[in-house]
Amino acid sequence: MIVTLLSDFGTADSYVGQMKGALLAAAPDARLVDLTHAVPPQDVRAGAFHLWAAVAAFPPGTVHLAVVDPGVGTARRAVAVGSRRGDVLVGPDNGLLAPALDRLGGVRWAVRLRPPRGRAVSATFHGRDLFGPAAGRLATGARPGSLGSALPGLEVPLAFPAPCADGARLEGEVLHADVYGNHVTNLPAARLPAAFEVRLAGRRIRGPAASYQAVPRGRPLALVGSSGLLELSVRDGSARRRLRARVGSPVVVVPAGDSPGARGRR
Amino acid sequence: MIVTLLSDFGTADSYVGQMKGALLAAAPDARLVDLTHAVPPQDVRAGAFHLWAAVAAFPPGTVHLAVVDPGVGTARRAVAVGSRRGDVLVGPDNGLLAPALDRLGGVRWAVRLRPPRGRAVSATFHGRDLFGPAAGRLATGARPGSLGSALPGLEVPLAFPAPCADGARLEGEVLHADVYGNHVTNLPAARLPAAFEVRLAGRRIRGPAASYQAVPRGRPLALVGSSGLLELSVRDGSARRRLRARVGSPVVVVPAGDSPGARGRR
Amino acid sequence: MIVTLLSDFGTADSYVGQMKGALLAAAPDARLVDLTHAVPPQDVRAGAFHLWAAVAAFPPGTVHLAVVDPGVGTARRAVAVGSRRGDVLVGPDNGLLAPALDRLGGVRWAVRLRPPRGRAVSATFHGRDLFGPAAGRLATGARPGSLGSALPGLEVPLAFPAPCADGARLEGEVLHADVYGNHVTNLPAARLPAAFEVRLAGRRIRGPAASYQAVPRGRPLALVGSSGLLELSVRDGSARRRLRARVGSPVVVVPAGDSPGARGRR
Numbered sequence: 001m002i003v004t005l006l007s008d009f010g011t012a013d014s015y016v017g018q019m020k021g022a023l024l025a026a027a028p029d030a031r032l033v034d035l036t037h038a039v040p041p042q043d044v045r046a047g048a049f050h051l052w053a054a055v056a057a058f059p060p061g062t063v064h065l066a067v068v069d070p071g072v073g074t075a076r077r078a079v080a081v082g083s084r085r086g087d088v089l090v091g092p093d094n095g096l097l098a099p100a101l102d103r104l105g106g107v108r109w110a111v112r113l114r115p116p117r118g119r120a121v122s123a124t125f126h127g128r129d130l131f132g133p134a135a136g137r138l139a140t141g142a143r144p145g146s147l148g149s150a151l152p153g154l155e156v157p158l159a160f161p162a163p164c165a166d167g168a169r170l171e172g173e174v175l176h177a178d179v180y181g182n183h184v185t186n187l188p189a190a191r192l193p194a195a196f197e198v199r200l201a202g203r204r205i206r207g208p209a210a211s212y213q214a215v216p217r218g219r220p221l222a223l224v225g226s227s228g229l230l231e232l233s234v235r236d237g238s239a240r241r242r243l244r245a246r247v248g249s250p251v252v253v254v255p256a257g258d259s260p261g262a263r264g265r266r
Numbered sequence: 267m268i269v270t271l272l273s274d275f276g277t278a279d280s281y282v283g284q285m286k287g288a289l290l291a292a293a294p295d296a297r298l299v300d301l302t303h304a305v306p307p308q309d310v311r312a313g314a315f316h317l318w319a320a321v322a323a324f325p326p327g328t329v330h331l332a333v334v335d336p337g338v339g340t341a342r343r344a345v346a347v348g349s350r351r352g353d354v355l356v357g358p359d360n361g362l363l364a365p366a367l368d369r370l371g372g373v374r375w376a377v378r379l380r381p382p383r384g385r386a387v388s389a390t391f392h393g394r395d396l397f398g399p400a401a402g403r404l405a406t407g408a409r410p411g412s413l414g415s416a417l418p419g420l421e422v423p424l425a426f427p428a429p430c431a432d433g434a435r436l437e438g439e440v441l442h443a444d445v446y447g448n449h450v451t452n453l454p455a456a457r458l459p460a461a462f463e464v465r466l467a468g469r470r471i472r473g474p475a476a477s478y479q480a481v482p483r484g485r486p487l488a489l490v491g492s493s494g495l496l497e498l499s500v501r502d503g504s505a506r507r508r509l510r511a512r513v514g515s516p517v518v519v520v521p522a523g524d525s526p527g528a529r530g531r532r
Numbered sequence: 533m534i535v536t537l538l539s540d541f542g543t544a545d546s547y548v549g550q551m552k553g554a555l556l557a558a559a560p561d562a563r564l565v566d567l568t569h570a571v572p573p574q575d576v577r578a579g580a581f582h583l584w585a586a587v588a589a590f591p592p593g594t595v596h597l598a599v600v601d602p603g604v605g606t607a608r609r610a611v612a613v614g615s616r617r618g619d620v621l622v623g624p625d626n627g628l629l630a631p632a633l634d635r636l637g638g639v640r641w642a643v644r645l646r647p648p649r650g651r652a653v654s655a656t657f658h659g660r661d662l663f664g665p666a667a668g669r670l671a672t673g674a675r676p677g678s679l680g681s682a683l684p685g686l687e688v689p690l691a692f693p694a695p696c697a698d699g700a701r702l703e704g705e706v707l708h709a710d711v712y713g714n715h716v717t718n719l720p721a722a723r724l725p726a727a728f729e730v731r732l733a734g735r736r737i738r739g740p741a742a743s744y745q746a747v748p749r750g751r752p753l754a755l756v757g758s759s760g761l762l763e764l765s766v767r768d769g770s771a772r773r774r775l776r777a778r779v780g781s782p783v784v785v786v787p788a789g790d791s792p793g794a795r796g797r798r
Contacts, residue, residue: 002556004549010445011277011543014320017270017301018492021323024268024297028325031556032299033564035549041446042502054546057553057660059560070502073477123477125492128323179542180573211605211655226550226657236574236602276711277543280586283536283567284758287589290534290563294591298565307712308768336768339743389743391758394589 001139002058003030006051006066007127008039019127023065026136042070044096048159049176052099053227055087064100065135066091073123077155078113078130080144090135092126095159102158110151111144163187170253174245175229181238185251187230195256198222200232201245206256267405268324269296272317272332273393274305285393289331292402308336310362314425315442318365319493321353330366331401332357339389343421344379344396346410356401361425368424376417377410429453436519440511441495447504451517453496461522464488466498467511472522533671534590535562538583538598539659540571551659555597558668574602576628580691581708584631585759587619596632597667598623605655609687610645610662612676622667627691634690642683643676695719702785706777707761713770717783719762727788730754732764733777738788
């Protein structure tokens with residue numbers, strides 16, 4: 001059984017290792033795959049993005065353990081949720097799991113996790129003391145009901161901003177800037193015109209490009225990235241450094257030809 | 267069999283991968299778990315802290331391979347040590363393993379590792395050429411005596427400073443600053459009064475807090491962290507950035523009520 | 533079956549995790565080992581160095597998946613190559629795989645990978661959509677011919693600069709600076725005199741040293757590193773910071789005694 005792990009623990013401490021130790025104590029045969037542990041500390045929305053981006057690449061039935069948990073030790077709910085596709089998500093109910101659950105078809109079952117019997121639960125490290133053991137037990141096929149009480153679903157809903165349409169004009173925003181400096185937006189491929197112009201931070205960029213090599217070096221381009229979302233990139237460079245945009249910057253898409261004067265601008 | 271790995275190799279080179287390759291060549295079924303490879307280069311004490319912090323989260327019988335080894339290629343001893351709890355520690359005998367061994371109940375057996383037969387051992391990379399293969403063989407159940415000659419125990423002892431008590435006053439120091447900026451001290455929960463005041467870098471902080479959320483945002487707090495040690499934190503912030511303290515800074519704990527004038531100070 | 537992974541994806545995004553998900557969907561029992569994912573973005577030669585440095589530490593038959601792929605989405609060839617030693621290399625045919633293949637004895641078979649049937653291949657993420665599934669299938673014993681059409685070998689050849697000899701004088705260059713700041717050169721141990729002097733960035737350094745401890749703290753030294761290449765180091769320090777050299781800097785080796793006046797220079 002595959003178990004993925006995502007957190008804001010970083011890799012300079014042994015926290016991720018400790019969480020894995022507790023998980024493997026419950027599920028010695030689990031195959032562990034790190035998604036990322038470099039979520040900025042306590043940035044639930046960034047964690048939700050990475051989890052959402054990753055889950056579809058794994059086979060149905062995978063267990064995803066995600067911990068970005070500024071509310072650890074308070075009354076926020078610790079949950080495990082089964083998706084309609086057959087996957088399991090384990091983590092705090094603070095918005096972190098919601099977009100991934102939505103992508104996997106929505107909720108099939110949900111439980112509020114009880115502390116494991118006979119085990120001390122620290123106030124500060126539920127990844128090791130609560131979530132890790134629960135993910136391990138679920139990976140070995142434990143009934144969800146044996147881990148806690150049933151819930152109707154997640155309490156804290158989908159955290160991503162939805163794009164909005166105004167006639168042929170589509171408005172969204174930058175969701176994430178990745179390691180290459182690509183800006184990933186919240187605009188899905190299905191809503192894009194066949195040919196379009198993107199307006200971002202005073203720039204106008206034609207799209208879609210067929211690949212990163214479709215424009216000269218150092219020039220910006222717009223394409224559908226590997227998550228199925230519109231991305232803005234710079235060939236052999238970094239959109240993050242070259243474009244004056246950041247997470248949250250507005251992105252507008254209009255059908256190509258709909259913007260007289262665009263070429264003359266830059 | 268679980269084998270954990272800790273080193274100062276970083277993850278920008280393939281050194282960790284090479285060590286794992288040599289280990290898996292001896293133990294194809296070992297389950298590898300990274301503790302951390304971001305120990306500052308050659309900082310044996312920091313490595314000892316991370317190893318100590320992590321070992322209790324793993325089931326008994328785990329093999330822990332740790333390499334922070336400024337003396338590689340000299341006469342420093344390369345060892346494998348069995349703990350009373352049934353775990354195995356493999357690495358250089360330079361203080362790195364001692365605190366973890368102590369936490370796991372002390373020494374049951376120890377051997378000085380011989381270079382593996384028929385294999386060239388480089389002067390610079392014993393992680394791959396000596397420790398990795400030894401950890402792999404121990405993970406598959408090899409007798410310790412087949413790897414080298416028996417020793418009475420570790421030569422280089424426990425490296426952590428012990429706290430000291432002066433009446434009701436407890437004196438210790440900062441052992442580690444983690445990724446969140448929390449200051450982990452060498453003061454164990456069992457030695458703390460039920461209510462207390464911590465003095466650190468000119469600050470006075472009441473404790474224990476029940477969770478990170480027990481104080482307003484940006485305020486310091488004192489709680490027992492996930493390692494069972496007193497930690498100083500800042501809610502939704504970084505104690506490392508907010509408090510004028512660092513690894514080695516003195517920490518004093520007195521019972522609460524024992525410090526007239528404390529409140530007026532800041 | 534062991535599958536190693538190397539890329540320039542970094543670990544701040546979930547790209548490595550997604551590639552592993554696609555690989556495990558095809559090969560649930562593969563044992564995954566990260567070599568490094570910190571190759572500088574699109575630096576094919578640095579990736580080739582790390583892959584070359586790592587492959588010999590793994591048992592024959594290992595599958596090595598390497599993706600540093602500035603040409604993704606263009607007509608560059610996606611390949612799998614079998615080595616004479618029995619290993620498999622999977623990745624783009626852009627020079628990344630060539631030095632490792634050479635180290636493993638050269639080509640036994642090669643195929644140009646076809647997109648997997650019934651699966652969408654994105655324009656930007658062949659690691660997940662093409663290379664990962666191919667590596668997974670090869671790890672489970674699939675015939676190379678089932679993954680694509682046969683090729684005579686790699687198209688893009690060995691990328692490392694070869695050292696050159698001028699009488700007793702050997703000229704090479706710095707290939708890589710590692711996490712400790714050691715400068716790894718392209719001069720193999722077999723071509724070094726028994727005693728020699730290295731000239732690098734205005735310095736003259738006697739060698740070989742037996743270990744990092746063979747000179748006083750802070751002094752430079754020359755030794756044969758764990759890859760079998762000449763390395764320049766600084767004891768308990770960083771050659772990268774102390775010597776005025778970088779990747780590509782020329783390195784000259786002459787037999788010791790062959791350089792009157794050397795001692796007087798510094």
